[in-house]
Amino acid sequence: MHAWPASEVPALPGQGRDLRIHDTATGGLVTLDPGPVARIYVCGITPYDATHLGHAATYNAFDLVQRVWLDTKRQVHYVQNVTDVDDPLLERAERDSVDWVALAEKETALFREDMTALRMLPPRHYIGAVEAIPGIVPLVERLREAGAAYELEGDIYFSVESDPHFGQVSHLDAAAMRLLSAERGGDPNRPGKKNPLDPMLWMAARPGEPSWDGGSLGRGRPGWHIECVAIALDHLGMGFDVQGGGSDLAFPHHEMGASHAQVLTGEFPMAKAYVHAGMVALHGEKMSKSKGNLVFVSQLRRDGVDPAAIRLALLAHHYRADWEWTDDVLRDAVARLDRWRAAVSRPDGPPAEALVEEIRDALADDLDAPTALAAVDRWAAAQEEHGGTDTAAPGVVSRAVDALMGVAL
Known part of the structure; x- marks a missing residue:
């Protein structure tokens, strides 16, 4: 599966800062x-x-992580x-009487268009669950052989x-x-499970649903958590720097994925x-597909909203804030x-x-984008009120806002 085209990230003079960020596992920076x-x-x-603003806010946060790292002259190996x-x-797909493959391809293509318009840096590896199945099956077999499944x-x-760190x-x-397992794709009330929280690794084939050859597992399809584990281990290995997502993924998705990987x-x-x-x-109420209370990036773009304005709307809120x-x-x-461009x-x-x-200091301090925006606001206000004599300054500001915040002026 291919990602989307990368926008150029301008190189800035000086040296970027190492990133301090909030870690859910330790509860601190x-x-x-x-x-x-x-x-x-x-x-x-x-x-x-389609991509709604909740998605966009999440991917904007981790785009900032990449940009802070790039500013330190590091390379970034990003996987999604x-x-x-x-x-x-x-x-x-059943509700709309459409083919599930066609629906997935259509919405993934629209997601790529939205990410391109918002100038989100693309992953180096963009992997679908279906294409990851050949790597998932052996992991499930290993967990079963180890007595962990x-x-x-x-x-x-x-x-x-089976995981002492669960x-x-x-x-x-x-x-x-x-409670969260029941709300977020788990089946804690299923009879016969050893622990109500145990997540599914491989779902046996159901009538009328897609399935794949799982070798010794039989025909079926992978569970949600093992999908990400297989992709992450294949392309990044253990002990990678950041596992990211929305706050609703901390449990069960990231908790379960961590346990899968640690036992493996x-x-x-x-x-x-x-x-x-x-x-x-x-x-x-939280934007969610189940509630239907969504604002779509693609619809805003069709309505003529500049993607740079959408991005600034996201940046105006700290990434961890609801x-x-x-x-x-x-x-x-x-x-x-409008003020910045003027x-x-x-x-x-x-x-x-x-x-x-x-801007560097603010973003390196737990991605404090609102403080970075306020700094640019002050420069723009001084420009409007007093002007200046530095002919290089407008270009420096434009490149910095682009490189560090992804906003093209």
Whole structure:
């Protein structure tokens, strides 16, 4: 599966900062010090509907991570999956009387268009669940051989008790885990499971549903968590720098994935930091496909909204914060974009070197984009009020905003 084209990232003078970021597993800030190549895995979409602003906010956060790392002159090895076979996708295809493969391909193509328009840097490897099946099957077989998996009516489950570190990503109690498992794709009430929290690794073929040859597992399809584990281990290995996604993935998805990987390899932890973006709400409730309260990036673009304004609307909120999309949020972003473009269009302005360092400092401090925006706002206001004599300054500001925040002025 191919990703989307990369926009050029301008090189800036000086030296970027090492990233300090909030790690869900430890509950505090950690300073990441990757080697020459920083490694990041971000969980991708289940393509049964278009990219909404909750998606965009998540991928914007991890785009900032990449940009901070690139500014330190590191390379970035970024991997993202596409869950292109799963119950929600099959249910939507049946509801709309369309082929599930065609639906997945259509929505993945639209996602690529949205990411390109928003200038999100693409992953080096963009892998679908279906194409990962040949690598998933051997992992499930290994877990079963190690006694960490068991069969129930043809389905294969992972035993969470096989991992002594289970629970150390989300730090939830058993009751909270059971509740979230039921809400987020698990089946804690299924009779016969060794532990209600045990997640499915391999679902035996169901009538009328797609299935693949699973070797000794029989025909079926993979569970959600093992999909990401297989892709991450194949392309990044254990101990990669950041496992990222929305805050709703901390449990069960990232907790279960970590346990799968740790039992498979005997190493701990799977990732050095588990980083989670906040949720975006509309009309008082989290945007979700199940509720149908979505604002789509593609629709905003069709309505003539500049993608740079959409990106500024996302950047106006700290990535870990839960926030609500309103008409005022978009209106403020459009006005900010107009002010910034007017400021950098003048032939000269106030010196900008200190501004570049302010942006670097803010983003390296747990991706504090609102503080970075405020710094550019002050420079633009000084430009409008007093002007300046530095002919290089507008270009410096334009390149810095592009390189570090992905906004083209």
